[in-house]
Amino acid sequence: MLKIAQSEFDALRRHGEETYPCECCGVLLGQIEGDERHVSQVVACGNTRGDRPQDRYNIAPAELVRIQRQGRERGLDIVGFYHSHPDHPARWSQTDLAEAHWIGCSYVITSVEGGQATRTNSFVLLGAGEDDKRFGDEPLEVVEEQVSVREFEPE
Amino acid sequence: MKILIPTPLRQYADKKDAVEVNAGTVGEALTHLTSHHPELRRHLYTEDGKLRAFVNVYLNDEDIRYLDRERTPVGEGDTLSIVPSIAGGSPDL
Numbered sequence: 511m512l513k514i515a516q517s518e519f520d521a522l523r524r525h526g527e528e529t530y531p532c533e534c535c536g537v538l539l540g541q542i543e544g545d546e547r548h549v550s551q552v553v554a555c556g557n558t559r560g561d562r563p564q565d566r567y568n569i570a571p572a573e574l575v576r577i578q579r580q581g582r583e584r585g586l587d588i589v590g591f592y593h594s595h596p597d598h599p600a601r602w603s604q605t606d607l608a609e610a611h612w613i614g615c616s617y618v619i620t621s622v623e624g625g626q627a628t629r630t631n632s633f634v635l636l637g638a639g640e641d642d643k644r645f646g647d648e649p650l651e652v653v654e655e656q657v658s659v660r661e662f663e664p665e
Numbered sequence: 666m667k668i669l670i671p672t673p674l675r676q677y678a679d680k681k682d683a684v685e686v687n688a689g690t691v692g693e694a695l696t697h698l699t700s701h702h703p704e705l706r707r708h709l710y711t712e713d714g715k716l717r718a719f720v721n722v723y724l725n726d727e728d729i730r731y732l733d734r735e736r737t738p739v740g741e742g743d744t745l746s747i748v749p750s751i752a753g754g755s756p757d758l
Contacts, residue, residue, distance in 0.1 A: 533754065542672070559754075566754035571721035571728065574748045578669065587682070588672050595755045603756040611719050611749035613673040635673075639708060640717075 512590070512616045512632045512650045514538075514549040519652045522552045523627035526594030526620045532563035537574070538590040538616060539581045547589040547616045547634075553577050566605070567593045590616030590632075597622070600629040602645045610635050616648060668698055668745045677704035691724060692735030694745055709747070719750040 525534040535557050540549040555573050559566040569591070578588055591612070595601075600621040602610075610617060613635050620630040632650040637643035668684045675682060679702065686701075688694035699706040709720055716722065722729045723746040729737050739745070 535751075559752075562754075564755075565757075566752070568750075568752040571723065571748050571750065572726065574721075574751065575723045575726065575746045578671070578746060578748065579744075582669070582682070591751050593753060598755040603754060605755075605757070606753035609719075609750065609752040609754075611673070612671070612751065614676070615672055617753075 511546045512648050513546060513653055516652050516654055518549055518552045522592045522618065523620050523630055525554050526622040526627050527625055530622050530625045531596045533557055533567040533594050533596060535567040535569050535593040537577050537588055538592060539586040540589045541587060542589055549589060550586055552592065564596060590618060592618035594620045594622045600631040602633050607645060610643065613637055613643060666694060666739050666741055666743045668694060669747065671747055671749060674705060674708055677708060678702045688739055690735065691722065691729050691737045691739055691745065694739055721748045721750060
């Protein structure tokens with residue numbers, strides 16, 4: 511189950527409309543509670559695939575490092591990622607699976623058709639490693655209020 | 666120094682998000698990490714002992730590929746970040 515505040519859900523969909531006809535991408539920050547991922551904040555990222563941004567995306571590792579550090583300062587973890595599929599279904603592709611390595615995290619995909627965000631689906635990356643990784647459909651719940659965040663407790 | 670463990674690898678590091686190690690180089694730090702948490706090794710390294718291509722290791726804000734890789738010196742106040750790559754795309758026609 512992926513829980514995400516309405517404001518953040520709208521933001522990731524809007525990002526896909528803004529970058530159309532190119533793919534957008536970004537990070538989902540929040541906390542993992544058992545089998546649930548709670549998203550507190552979405553962070554828009556740049557797509558470094560300048561060679562074919564219409565159907566490929568890549569987030570610079572340096573940007574991930576920065577986002578991970580800033581999230582950690584606020585008690586937030588990277589719980590997943592989002593990207594868009596311009597004029598393609600909101601469903602993971604073989605490319606998405608081949609390039610997915612964050613097992614246990616959510617991959618949110620929005621279909622943007624003709625510049626308008628339509629369907630948004632979430633998938634969780636399952637498996638024990640590269641040899642058996644697979645995507646599973648994940649229920650996505652949009653909540654009106656801000657998803658609660660545990661206060662950061664320093665070690 | 667501190668090694669930050671990404672979300673998908675914490676289950677192999679006693680659920681820790683960070684591990685403290687004493688080391689003189691990046692390689693030593695990663696060796697200490699995988700010695701204390703052996704299950705991490707196969708997720709970080711190939712069978713011939715090389716860091717997997719999708720595993721990015723940053724010393725503070727620098728990719729070790731552009732420093733001296735595992736030979737890069739590290740100090741007490743440094744932070745190593747392990748971040749698997751994130752990429753993908755629409756289906757090929």
